[in-house]
Amino acid sequence: MNLEAQKIITFLSLGLSVALAGAGGWLYKELYSVKHALSMSPASTSEGSVGRSVAAEKEKLSEVVKEQTAMKRQLWTTLQAKYKNAVCQVFSQITEFNWTEPYKTPNQTEAAGSAFFINDGEMITNAHVV
Known part of the structure; x- marks a missing residue:
């Protein structure tokens, strides 16, 4: 095997090693962040009474929100008058048409977030919601 072929094989194996290490690091970071978020939930805190009181407050708030759910066919102005200065949750279904390949099925994604x-x-909401 000549020297040029050995250089190419060395660089390719080095690049593959770096890519695999990066993918492994990213996967570890994602798994750690999910595990960390789950361990930090209020119900699992060491101060049991604080965790229970936070959970009880969340339950009270969720009951209030369930009673104020808007109907699909209500006008925005009616909702705004009823829930002035309210925070609401927005669910978006996004369809992206590909002008270079119009015969393909459009890409469809979903987004969610809060709005005021x-x-x-x-x-008004953040850009990631719409």
Whole structure:
């Protein structure tokens, strides 16, 4: 085997090793962040009474929100008048048309986030929601 072929094989194996190490590091980070988030939930804190009181408050708040669920066919202005200065949850279904390949099925994604009513039926939210 000549020297040039050995250099190519060495660089390819080095690049593959770096890519595998990076993928392993990313996977570890993702798994650790999920495990860490689950271990930090209020119900699992060492101060049991604090965790229970936070859980009880969340339950009270969720009951209130369930009672104020909006109907699909209500107008925004009606909702805004009813829930002034309210925080609401927004669910978006996004369809992206590909103009270079119009015969393909459009890409569809979903997004979710919070929004605030700011005036007559208008809401403000972050870009990742829409």
